[in-house]
Amino acid sequence: MPIHNADVATVFEEVADLLDLQGANPFRIRAYRNAARTLSQLSEPVAEMIRDGRDLSELPDIGDDLAEKIEVIVQTGTLPLLEELEKEVDPAMTELMDVPGLGPSRVRTLHDELGISSRAELTKAAEEGKVRTIKGFGEKSEQNILKGLKDIGEEKRWLLSRADPVVHSLKAYLEDHEAVEKVDVAGSYRRRKETVGDLDLLVLSDDGVAVSNHFVEYEDVVDVASKGDTRSTVRLRSDIQVDLRVVPPDSYGAALLYFTGSKAHNVALRNRAVNKGMKINEYGVFRVNGEEERIGGETEEGIYGLFDLPYIVPELRENRGELEAAQGGHLPNLITLDDLRGNLHAHTTDSDGQDSIQAMAEAAKERGLEYLAITDHSPAVAVAQGLDSDELRRQMDAIDELNEMMVGVRVLKSIEVDIMKDGSLDLPDDVLDELDLCVCSVHTSLGLSEKEQTERILRAMDNPNFHILAHPTGRRLNQRGPIDVDLDRIMEAAVERGCFLELNAQPQRLDLNDVYCKRAKELGLKISIGADAHARDELDFLKYGIDQARRGWLEPGDVLNTMSWNEIKPLIDARR
């Protein structure tokens, strides 16, 4: 079984958790966590790097020791150190560290004093009032633990699309206050991550007390977790946590940078500061020789400038090479929504969409798109009333008629054809041949082994009517994980055969993810950003696709549908 980067990262995270519980050297623990992060964000598979004889210790935060441990994990699937640690520390205890308010120290105390090593045991002890008897814990801690235990079961990250309306109304409410000069939403929201865990609001104001008071009085606030002059935290009725920071003008840029993150980006930037005899925190940038001298902090641009770096957009701030790229002057010229010239994934009332072909085409035209592929389902998706050959041919005729009538947008004849379990396509080749292009996807047999799933898709790709692989991993955020598939093999095969992969822009899919988008770019594989719209307004999902594409370093030239149809058509025909 191939070992993926994520598998190695998981082993290192488990090691770090167990070392944490042992009270080991915190820097050693951090080293394992840093390495896990490097691995989970690395776009190239380490197994492949090992096979190619590459030196893993050249990766950031990987030294000789961890490079060797990675090789062991790739070869054996496990690590002797982890097995040792699991004998010394009850691994069940790690689940206690996820309880808000509990870190390794307090978990250890709970274990040593009350013999607690699971959430169930902790719940029981807290309910019986035993936790408050331990030194360092009190009644309040006990209540918070019970609350944390309750919340943890319901913890979900929010889709970006669900956070958007919440952000807009809260922002408007804050901006309405006279002491507020400016409001920015920082954090993963600003980095346009596919999901956000909480919202980080930054307010420019000289009156922190007034702003904080106004903030906690917002009508949707149901719980005030903390409240101070510069920082407050609340929970909204919709169960999202909002952190507010009030910042004066001269440190606004520093605060925006700091609270936008990512943490990894900030740490990397800070290390650069230290090496240059400077210090950077949320208040500004300081020169530290003898006494501190403030040298910047008003704007993000100014701060990057102090490190001789150009401005780095929030979407890239993940410490995945953006600082090095900025330094070398080769930051990507990221794609924007305006670069898209068409959309190659849309449904109509002919299958499970809500609008007619014409309505969808007009909506595409209104959004400035030059072409729109109609990709209704094939028969295998019975619940969606997928089209059989005859129905598809009738739809093709309707599209021909529409194209004669409509000006300014071209409707393409297409299909979202199912990839069957055996790797065949769900419609015969003679009808697929008549289409402008085919979008292919997996909707069934999601539970196949990685080998079976990969070979199934590769077999489908052998068909010359296979052009775009839609939502390649099938994941649904907060609902189900990706199918087991060797995407690296799929992507390499797609490059060889002249196929493309989709970045499905539905907010709950956003599939491919950012890391694989970057991998595709490195392989020279073009991505189609597809709205997968089931209604007119869902063409606006494209903006979420663009967000994800930018996080994946994609430039206009990396994306198929920044090309005109006349440029794309020969690429499709070359397969046939």
Add this chain to the structure above:
DNA sequence: GCCGTTTTCGGCCCGACTGTTTTCAGTCG
């Protein structure tokens, strides 16, 4: 355990807030 254009040893980001203290440890981001 990683890292280095002042270092191969001795650093490792750091400040706000809470709860339990009575000057601070732990957690969080």
